[in-house]
Amino acid sequence: MTQPQKPPKEVVVKLGDVQFVVPPGARVKDAAAAAGIEIPALKVDPATCKGCQMCVKVCETGAISGNKKEPHAIDQSLCIRCGECLARCKTGSIVPA
Ligand code: SF4
Ligand code: SF4
Numbered sequence: 001m002t003q004p005q006k007p008p009k010e011v012v013v014k015l016g017d018v019q020f021v022v023p024p025g026a027r028v029k030d031a032a033a034a035a036g037i038e039i040p041a042l043k044v045d046p047a048t049c050k051g052c053q054m055c056v057k058v059c060e061t062g063a064i065s066g067n068k069k070e071p072h073a074i075d076q077s078l079c080i081r082c083g084e085c086l087a088r089c090k091t092g093s094i095v096p097a
Contacts, residue, residue: 011087015040016096028083039083041097046071049093055085 011022013032020035022028032039044055044064051069063079066072074085076097085094 013083013086014092015086022087028087029081032083039081039086041076041081042074042079042083042085042094043097044072044074045093045095046073048091050091052090054088054090055094058084058088060084 009024013020013022013028015032015037018035018037020032020037022031029039044066049066049071051066051072053066053068053072055072056064056066060082061078061080063075064072064085065075074094074097
């Protein structure tokens with residue numbers, strides 16, 4: 001399994017009513033913890049997901065699946081709540097479950 005690349009630049013992650021900044025190269029979970037936020041169970045909003053597959057590429061556990069250009073889904077039994085997918089989704093489609 002290849003290691004997912006960390007975001008090369010600062011990313012602002014919106015998570016429900018809260019948001020936090022992920023510095024370049026930082027783990028999303030660590031950045032969230034620094035802001036006092038625990039990554040909750042996550043799901044994909046099928047109404048806005050573009051099926052770009054960016055989230056799939058950074059998910060270490062293979063929890064996200066879906067066909068290109070179609071809404072994706074997160075398998076809760078595989079998700080370890082690392083939050084890396086949150087920093088990659090440009091449409092804000094990954095939301096609290
Ligand atoms: S939070 Fe879950 S779905 Fe998202 S990258 Fe981490 S393991 Fe995968
Ligand atoms: S990164 Fe966002 S828009 Fe792209 S497939 Fe994943 S959830 Fe959908």
